[in-house]
Amino acid sequence: xxxxxxxxxxxxxxxxxxxxxxxxxxxxxxxxxxxxxxxxxxxxxxxxxxxxxxxxxxxxxxxxxxxxxxxxxxxxxxxxxxxxxxxxxxxxxxxxxxxxxxxxxxxxxxxxxxxxxxxxxxxxxxxxxxxxxxxxxxxxxxxxxxxxxxxxxxxxxxxxxxxxxxxxxxxxxxxxxxxxxxxxxxxxxxxxxxxxxxxxxxxxxxxxxxxxxxxxxxxxxxxxxxxxxxxxxxxxxxxxxxxxxxxxxxxxxxxxxxxxxxxxxxxxxxxxxxxxxxxxxxxxxxxxxxxxxxxxxxxxxxxxxxxxxxxxxxxxxxxxxxxxxxxxxxxxxxxxxxxxxxxxxxxxxxxxxxxxxxxxxxxxxxxxxxxxxxxxxxxxxxxxxxxxxxxxxxxxxxxxxxxxxxxxxxxxxxxxxxxxxxxxxxxxxx
Amino acid sequence: xxxxxxxxxxxxxxxxxxxxxxxxxxxxxxxxxxxxxxxxxxxxxxxxxxxxxxxxxxxxxxxxxxxxxxxxxxxxxxxxxxxxxxxxxxxxxxxxxxxxxxxxxxxxxxxxxxxxxxxxxxxxxxxxxxxxxxxxxxxxxxxxxxxxxxxxxxxxxxxxxxxxxxxxxxxxxxxxxxxxxxxxxxxxxxxxxxxxxxxxxxxxxxxxxxxxxxxxxxxxxxxxxxxxxxxxxxxxxxxxxxxxxxxxxxxxxxxxxxxxxxxxxxxxxxxxxxxxxxxxxxxxxxxxxxxxxxxxxxxxxxxxxxxxxxxxxxxxxxxxxxxxxxxxxxxxxxxxxxxxxxxxxxxxxxxxxxxxxxxxxxxxxxxxxxxxxxxxxxxxxxxxxxxxxxxxxxxxxxxxxxxxxxxxxxxxxxxxxxxxxx
Numbered sequence: 110x111x112x113x114x115x116x117x118x119x120x121x122x123x124x125x126x127x128x129x130x131x132x133x134x135x136x137x138x139x140x141x142x143x144x145x146x147x148x149x150x151x152x153x154x155x156x157x158x159x160x161x162x163x164x165x166x167x168x169x170x171x172x173x174x175x176x177x178x179x180x181x182x183x184x185x186x187x188x189x190x191x192x193x194x195x196x197x198x199x200x201x202x203x204x205x206x207x208x209x210x211x212x213x214x215x216x217x218x219x220x221x222x223x224x225x226x227x228x229x230x231x232x233x234x235x236x237x238x239x240x241x242x243x244x245x246x247x248x249x250x251x252x253x254x255x256x257x258x259x260x261x262x263x264x265x266x267x268x269x270x271x272x273x274x275x276x277x278x279x280x281x282x283x284x285x286x287x288x289x290x291x292x293x294x295x296x297x298x299x300x301x302x303x304x305x306x307x308x309x310x311x312x313x314x315x316x317x318x319x320x321x322x323x324x325x326x327x328x329x330x331x332x333x334x335x336x337x338x339x340x341x342x343x344x345x346x347x348x349x350x351x352x353x354x355x356x357x358x359x360x361x362x363x364x365x366x367x368x369x370x371x372x373x374x375x376x377x378x379x380x381x382x383x384x385x386x387x388x389x390x391x392x393x394x395x396x397x398x399x400x401x402x403x404x405x406x407x408x409x410x411x412x413x414x415x416x417x418x419x420x421x422x423x424x425x426x427x428x429x430x431x432x433x434x435x436x437x438x439x440x441x442x443x444x445x446x447x448x449x450x451x452x453x454x455x456x457x458x459x460x461x462x463x464x465x466x467x468x469x470x471x472x473x474x475x476x477x478x479x480x481x482x483x484x485x486x487x488x489x490x491x492x493x494x495x496x497x498x499x500x501x502x503x504x505x506x507x508x509x510x511x512x513x514x515x516x517x518x519x520x521x522x523x524x525x526x527x528x529x530x531x532x533x534x535x536x537x538x539x
Numbered sequence: 540x541x542x543x544x545x546x547x548x549x550x551x552x553x554x555x556x557x558x559x560x561x562x563x564x565x566x567x568x569x570x571x572x573x574x575x576x577x578x579x580x581x582x583x584x585x586x587x588x589x590x591x592x593x594x595x596x597x598x599x600x601x602x603x604x605x606x607x608x609x610x611x612x613x614x615x616x617x618x619x620x621x622x623x624x625x626x627x628x629x630x631x632x633x634x635x636x637x638x639x640x641x642x643x644x645x646x647x648x649x650x651x652x653x654x655x656x657x658x659x660x661x662x663x664x665x666x667x668x669x670x671x672x673x674x675x676x677x678x679x680x681x682x683x684x685x686x687x688x689x690x691x692x693x694x695x696x697x698x699x700x701x702x703x704x705x706x707x708x709x710x711x712x713x714x715x716x717x718x719x720x721x722x723x724x725x726x727x728x729x730x731x732x733x734x735x736x737x738x739x740x741x742x743x744x745x746x747x748x749x750x751x752x753x754x755x756x757x758x759x760x761x762x763x764x765x766x767x768x769x770x771x772x773x774x775x776x777x778x779x780x781x782x783x784x785x786x787x788x789x790x791x792x793x794x795x796x797x798x799x800x801x802x803x804x805x806x807x808x809x810x811x812x813x814x815x816x817x818x819x820x821x822x823x824x825x826x827x828x829x830x831x832x833x834x835x836x837x838x839x840x841x842x843x844x845x846x847x848x849x850x851x852x853x854x855x856x857x858x859x860x861x862x863x864x865x866x867x868x869x870x871x872x873x874x875x876x877x878x879x880x881x882x883x884x885x886x887x888x889x890x891x892x893x894x895x896x897x898x899x900x901x902x903x904x905x906x907x908x909x910x911x912x913x914x915x916x917x918x919x920x921x922x923x924x925x926x927x928x929x930x931x932x933x934x935x936x937x938x939x940x941x942x943x944x945x946x947x948x949x950x951x952x953x954x955x956x957x958x959x960x961x
Contacts, residue, residue: 124577146577148554149900184542189819191545194886196893198818215893220546228542245831249787253834253854257787259686333540361784363682396619404672405616411676433675460624467626471645474580478903538682 125500126477128487129320133328135336136308140487140496141323142315144480150316151484152212152222154230155492157311158304159206160283161276161344161422169283172203173247173292174300178210180239182229195221203281206421207492213481216316220326227330230310233301240294247289251282259362260532270356271370271425271528275347306337313488313496315480347372347423354528361535364411365432367441368530371521373426376419377493382505383517384417384426386465390457390514391415392428394468399428402448409436409444421493426521434538438531449522456515469506551892554926556919557905564738564753565760571909572740572749575902581649581742582641582903583752588763589638589730592705597714598726601673603633605723606640606731608669610662615669618659627652635706636844637736646743650751657755660731665724674715681712688789689854691780692955696791699778700848700951704769733761739910741902768845771795773949780955788860788956792867793850794949796840799915803940804840805928810940811840813887814874815851821870822851830866832859844914849944857957864952874941878934888929895926 128142163170178201179188192199197214199222212222255261264280272278283289312331314323350372374380392399392415399413413430428445432438476482483499490498520526559571575581591599607622607629608615622629627644629652640660644652684690694709701707738756740749773795797804815822815838822836836853855863898908912921 124579147900148896190886193817193819193890193893194545195548196551196889196896198890198894213897215549215551215896217549217551218546218893221548224542224546231542242828242831246827246834249832249854249856250834252786252856257688257785257854259683329540362686364679394619394623396616396623401616408672411679431679434679464623464626467648468623468628471580471626471628471643471648474578474645475643478578478580478901480900536682538678 124477126483126487128496130491130496131324133307133332135332135334136306136339137327137331137334138311138491139327140311140313140491141318141320142313142484142487143318143320144315144483145317147317147480148216149213149480150216150219150222150314150318151481152214152219152226153313153481153484153488154210154226155311155313155485155488156208156210156305157309157339157492158208159204160279160281161205162304162340162342163276163279165276165279166288167292167296168279168285168288169247169251169281170288170292170296170300171208172281172283173243173289174297175201175203175208175210176243176247177233177239177297178229180236180243181234182225183232183234185225185228186234188225188229191221192225197222205277205281207489209485209488211481211485216318219314219316219318220330223326223330226312227334230305230307230331231334233297235294235298235301237294240292240297244289244292247282248286251286251289255280255282260360260366263366263368263530263532266356266358267368267370267528267530270354270530271372272347274345275422276344277347277420277422302337303340307331307334308337308339311488311491313484313491315484315487344422350528351525353524355531356529357531357533359533359535362532363534363536363538364434365438365534366532367430367432367438369428369445370528370530371426371428371526373417373424373521375423376421379505380517381417381419381424382502383509383513384424384521385419386469386506386509387514387517387521388415388417388426389465389468390461391452398452399445399448403430403441403444407444408433409441442529446522449518453515453519453522456511456518459511462509462511462514466506466509470503473503548889551896554896554899554922556899556908556922557902558919559739559906559909560749562749562753564735565757567762568735568737568756568760569913570738570740570753570756571906571913572742572744573902573906573909575741575743578743579645579647580643581646581740581744582643583649583653583742584739585640585735585756585759586737587638587640587731588734588736588761589726590634590636591708592635593730594726595714595718596708597710597718598722599633599638599730600677600710601670601718602723602726602730603631603638604673604677605665605669606631606663607656607659608673609664609666610659611664612662613659618655621655622652625652625655629656649742649744650748650755653752653755657759661758663727665720665727667720670720670723674718678712678715681710688782688785688787688955691782692789692791692953693852695778695780695955696793696850696951696953699774699953700793700795701769701771702774704771706769706771706843732759735759735761736763737913739906741906771846774951775949777952778954779959780953781958782956785956786857787854788857788954788959790853790855790860790863791850791953792950793848794944794951796847796849796944798842798845798847799912799917799921803943805925806932806936806940807944808840808925809887809891809929809932810874810937811838811849812891813879813883813937814838814870814941814945817887817890819886819890821874822867825870826853826855826863826866830859830862832856832863832866858960860954860956861959861961864954868947871941871945871947874945875938877938879937880934884932884934884937891929892926895922
């Protein structure tokens, strides 16, 4: 959604995040953000590949691959040691949509990060030992985060309920340990060939540098990496959901838990911003609609939240929580739908809307304190279409009116748009 | 082009430490502030003496959760609505030695926000219904924690390492059954009223606004109680907490150490970095990057008032838990028997210098850095000492520190999970 008119509120003096942009002949997109106040530099590389690009019989692969990116590259046996030697640190994350790598180091040693990062874009070492070890590490990560925690497998259960066709039906970690166990070195090479080339990457650099200096460094280290082809993304489309879905699992946990997942628009749609604000209003703070009604008033739950997944393809609006012992999930179900129906009729006041916007503004100000955050976000907005989106978003939020929230709630909160996962506790407590 | 050779590195020559402005609130409690230039973000932190060691931990925990739970005039919801109207956020963090109340807002809103929070605390009425709700929530959260091997071994480690002192006290489900409203109110009166030990601000405010904050906080200012420092005995031995149907085993290993004033402190931190405190550490290289037993393993020197302790923590595959203990033992022996080679020491030196630079980057980081010395009665010269030590330390010195402290037989070893398989 674009703002209908420019409404700049008095307090809203936004600091624009300045940046410059260029592209190499091999297709690498580069963003540079100058910050004169910091002695540190960030080198962030976003590859346009995530778990949604995996084959259904080889899930968890994009994430395993991220681990392998630290196992040495064609000319450099160790990724981390030279970076640590330069006073820096590195990490990465994989989501269903993207794989993002970042280095934070003293600005005077930025060239070390570019040397390392460009060499692994050129080619990996593809060491069998690295594959063997990282396979075990990822299996332990799978256990630690998803199998050995109470409620740890909730998303492994919810995704295939909410998505029938789209690859969002599996989690980034993968469908099962077995898929990770079966990965072969040839799979690794093929994945690299297809997805890890300059045309499929966005490099974002920040720190106290001159633009020309950065340009020259990037040209030097990345200029002669052969340009690949940005792989076409043809994903199975999720058919429109037309029926209410429900799944119940029993688990050895102390309390029942519930996850209502409503289909919502993709990250680039107007709907995303409205849904974001709607989720704040319904279930973010101790003054939110669901918290007040279902916890404070009816005392059905110990904990309730509403939030959205900012997925690049069709996303999910989640309402989740845990039951108060002794209360039933059926009771909660009717009460929840009642609140949602009531909200559709009587949404919020202008004052409530104003404070939602102010809270978004405060959050943004704190998020932008960190150089790393700013750098990652610029790369992500560039992927969305334009790094400057980072400076335009507040106006989109500002233009949201009560009616938008009301309309969207009518559209989202219908049974046919909902997938419900219930975890029944087998432990009993008085 | 040469891709084999690393680009030449440049030394970090200076780190700028910014001294906060300091005034005393009510002539007792220091109030530190650092300007956040070019940003609207402001944060105030209030350190109360109401930590878990001061009394039964269940009281500290419930009380901290009830600070904004209502007054005779306003409900908890009214208070949260008022905070939201300012676009503000708050959080309350309980530790062994403090409860820290933090508020976050834009510069314009930070004083109105603080006013709401202090007013809610001043008139806190601890409504029965709120107490009951809080207890139900906390009991459930504790039951969920009981399912985690990580929690089980950490808690047992705490109970055994600090045995005989208040630091060993933890909350169990039964504690919630016996606690009364009167006890919570007593706890509040003794540890919050006249219990504000220090306050910090990061933001961009005028002098007269700073004075306004001081006035708001003045009624709360108090002095740290100078209890005798508890005497910790070295605890050792292996203990296992059985938890069936788990696929990973939690591990904690450690011993009592010292605080930042000890002569071995700086050297130990460097030795510990090599051993287990960064991604390229010995523990990570062996147990994750060579054996693949875990997603992560690390060691740290944890700090308390006038004291500290060493701790190694990890979660590993149940079938390799015993093997992991052997590898950790091997790495300790290795640190003691072999001198660290030049290359590794140089890398850790450079790495720690870079991290020092990063830890001083920006006003929020700077305030945290400052508090890190302030709590021990030290000043920034401590960091300069650390940097000096970093430049001068030798492999022989590192070895002698390892010999002195990394003694497997003196460690407390806690595991939680399936029975260990040798």
